[in-house]
Amino acid sequence: MKTRFTTHATFQIERIYYASPERVFAAWSGRNAKARWYQPAEVFDFRIGGQEFSQGGPKGGPVFTFEAYYQEIVPNKRLVYSYSLDQGNTRISASISTIELMPTSEGTKLVFTEQGTFFDGHDTSEQREQGTKELLDLLGKSLGESNPDTFELVSRRKLDAPRNLVYRAWTEPELLAQWWGPHGFTNTFHTFNLRPEGVWEYTMHGPDGKDYPNRNVFQKIGPERIVLRHETFHHFTVTATFEEVDGGTEITFRQTLASKEDYDNLKPICEEGNEQNLDRLGSLLKRLLEQ
Secondary structure (H helix, E strand, O other): OOOOOEEEEEEEEEEEEOOOHHHHHHHHHOHHHHHOOOOOOOEEOOOOOOEEEEEEOOOOOOOEEEEEEEEEEEOOOEEEEEEEEEEOOEEEEEEEEEEEEEEOOOOEEEEEEEEEEEEOOOOOHHHHHHHHHHHHHHHHHHOOEEEOOOOEEEEEEEEOOOHHHHHHHHHOHHHHHHHOOOOOOEEEEEEEOOOOOOEEEEEEEOOOOOEEEEEEEEEEEEOOEEEEEEOOOOOEEEEEEEEEEOOEEEEEEEEEEOOHHHHHHHHHHHHHHHHHHHHHHHHHHHHHHHO
């Protein structure tokens, strides 16, 4: 007969993120934002007493079931949830997790504390702590990077699609029009001349019904890098690089603003907008691969 036993443990992890507490909190409280770094949820009811439920795991490996209930929510300051984790049909742990957010001169200090009960040796506190560290690193990547000295905003994303398909999504106008811009936007392309110094003119239609004319000029075009110059309203350069990684593609989206004034004004808008842009690209690639 298998011996039954429990192990109790507490661990704490600290991270500094170069983003405001509001943005870090949104990475936990927004369904789409959390899916950038965590297993996408089948149920996401973000309120005190609400449930989060997801299932997933490595390809060819076991299926893990995460079921959480929110116990305390203080926007931009604190989040507490209890959760169980199953491997297949076996419950391997039950825990309570506390996330605390504190503003710093650099951005936000996050303190993650987990108090866990681990069952029958199926998991350990050390393994859980290491897995949580990796998730918090992914959370940091999902927030993007900013450099006030060079006026740059940088987003990075690992896409589960081959580089040639990612390149097609950037260079075929019928595909590009489906994902360019934040959530809720659509596009009408007027000119799309894919060559160095070629002009790309289009109108973005916002969810509020407003139209936003845009003009870009391509600087460099190739399967590893695309560079374009935005010439409407605020001027900036977008550099997208594509690197083959583990059967997928690592994309780096770098937006370089023309001045400190533009950087300060656009940073609060473009940080999240650029991440939503990559969300939409990822969704399109998934649909294309399923066809």
